[in-house]
Amino acid sequence: MTTDRTELNTIAARHGISLTDVVPVAFEQRMVELERCLGRTDIPFPIAADAGKQYLETARQGLPFAIGSLSEVMVDLGQYRNAQRYEDYTLEEHLSWACLIAEQQRTKSRYACQEYLDGEALFAIGGTTIPDFYLLNARIYQQTGWQLATVNMIIPAELFFTCHSQRFFPVTTFMRPLEQDYLQEPDIGHDVAGHVATFTIPVVAQVMRNHGVARNMIYDRRDELLASASDAAQQASIRARADELLLYAERIYWFTVEFGLVMQRGELRAFGAGILSSPGETKYSIDSPKPTRLLIDPSQDSDLLRLATTDYLISEFQKTYFVTEKFELLESLTPERIVAIAKRAAKLPHFSWRDVAPGDTVLNFGEAAISTSEKYLRLISQQPLDDCVTRTAIRNLRMIGRGLQADVDLDRCWRAPMVAIPTAILEWFRRVDAEGQFSSQVLRPLSNETW
Numbered sequence: 001m002t003t004d005r006t007e008l009n010t011i012a013a014r015h016g017i018s019l020t021d022v023v024p025v026a027f028e029q030r031m032v033e034l035e036r037c038l039g040r041t042d043i044p045f046p047i048a049a050d051a052g053k054q055y056l057e058t059a060r061q062g063l064p065f066a067i068g069s070l071s072e073v074m075v076d077l078g079q080y081r082n083a084q085r086y087e088d089y090t091l092e093e094h095l096s097w098a099c100l101i102a103e104q105q106r107t108k109s110r111y112a113c114q115e116y117l118d119g120e121a122l123f124a125i126g127g128t129t130i131p132d133f134y135l136l137n138a139r140i141y142q143q144t145g146w147q148l149a150t151v152n153m154i155i156p157a158e159l160f161f162t163c164h165s166q167r168f169f170p171v172t173t174f175m176r177p178l179e180q181d182y183l184q185e186p187d188i189g190h191d192v193a194g195h196v197a198t199f200t201i202p203v204v205a206q207v208m209r210n211h212g213v214a215r216n217m218i219y220d221r222r223d224e225l226l227a228s229a230s231d232a233a234q235q236a237s238i239r240a241r242a243d244e245l246l247l248y249a250e251r252i253y254w255f256t257v258e259f260g261l262v263m264q265r266g267e268l269r270a271f272g273a274g275i276l277s278s279p280g281e282t283k284y285s286i287d288s289p290k291p292t293r294l295l296i297d298p299s300q301d302s303d304l305l306r307l308a309t310t311d312y313l314i315s316e317f318q319k320t321y322f323v324t325e326k327f328e329l330l331e332s333l334t335p336e337r338i339v340a341i342a343k344r345a346a347k348l349p350h351f352s353w354r355d356v357a358p359g360d361t362v363l364n365f366g367e368a369a370i371s372t373s374e375k376y377l378r379l380i381s382q383q384p385l386d387d388c389v390t391r392t393a394i395r396n397l398r399m400i401g402r403g404l405q406a407d408v409d410l411d412r413c414w415r416a417p418m419v420a421i422p423t424a425i426l427e428w429f430r431r432v433d434a435e436g437q438f439s440s441q442v443l444r445p446l447s448n449e450t451w
């Protein structure tokens with residue numbers, strides 16, 4: 001898209017900025033700043049002189065980061081490895097960043113957790129031009145030990161989260177179109193203005209790493225079993241089981257690292273990167289009466305299971321936010337516990353993103369809230385609210401119709417017992433499902449594997 005300067009001026013003015021302030025920093029000036037940064041010693045993770053020299057040369061030549069050059073640890077990005085071509089960013093792209101930051105400024109001091117605000121200042125995220133990744137990467141490493149891994153597209157989840165397990169954070173070099181507040185695909189706005197500042201919340205960075213390690217545990221077990229699988233059917237079943245566990249582990253990540261709220265000094269604050277990278281959702285997540293907000297203690301298995309069993313959509317602002325009572329409670333999310341909860345979640349009926357369940361600590365009922373039973377009634381009456389409600393209802397009815405595993409005691413999973421699904425609904429579902437009424441639904445197969 002090409003926009004003329006008059007229109008860019010109008011857009012800039014709409015966000016309270018002047019287009020004349022959107023001036024990319026010249027190459028030499030960026031290099032001077034980088035050299036000064038690399039020489040710092042008053043930081044938790046100093047960069048060795050030799051490594052700093054090599055890194056500066058990499059930046060001068062515009063080469064991809066030599067992954068691991070600032071630490072002993074390496075990750076291999078393969079074909080996805082990329083360099084940020086700073087000089088190639090257009091004025092529109094820089095202005096898009098400037099507008100996003102300007103809108104964030106208006107919302108974050110009221111809605112973001114304090115640690116996020118501190119992180120932005122520490123990493124110098126802001127301003128009116130897209131950050132230089134060489135400089136940003138050095139600053140992040142010096143303060144937290146994490147490093148950026150610049151990639152050329154959205155990379156496979158397995159590689160993305162393996163990077164996390166090694167304290168590398170993949171960042172895209174793409175900037176969202178002007179004035180686009182919400183987008184499903186991560187861009188610099190999401191990755192940098194959303195995620196990077198949260199690295200200064202030690203427990204959030206730890207959850208990111210632990211989730212990456214938990215996924216590696218699942219990948220390793222999958223690969224071990226695949227190596228001795230006797231046929232294609234068995235291989236498919238092993239893969240389905242792994243995918244299922246990964247999905248449930250990822251929901252824990254989603255409802256904390258991406259869309260988490262926290263109580264601070266008696267008030268709601270946002271720390272999820274998915275929220276904070278969208279000024280609109282930042283305000284909505286805290287002020288709007290539309291979403292449901294549930295208070296959780298993630299150190300309790302019942303509450304962590306609630307996250308792992310809650311299905312969601314990514315196409316719009318969230319319908320339910322989980323509010324962690326305090327950051328310290330997230331310290332309980334070890335890799336082993338994440339895997340154990342994912343395994344338990346695989347055996348349980350699930351919630352949709354609109355459900356409010358018995359035992360939930362409700363801070364407010366959103367406009368879209370429904371009881372856990374309503375999704376079944378909506379399915380019967382063919383009035384589903386959205387794909388999430390439909391697929392959750394179908395999954396649960398198939399699972400319960402098939403019979404829960406013997407070791408599942410539903411009443412002990414949650415803070416309060418669930419309301420049983422009436423037999424008439426189960427019988428109706430069994431009949432119409434057998435007739436193929438829901439065969440068009442793309443559903444995750446219920447795996448028979450138990451590892």
Ligand SMILES: [Fe+2]
Pocket residue numbers: 186190195258273274
């Ligand atoms: Fe993200």
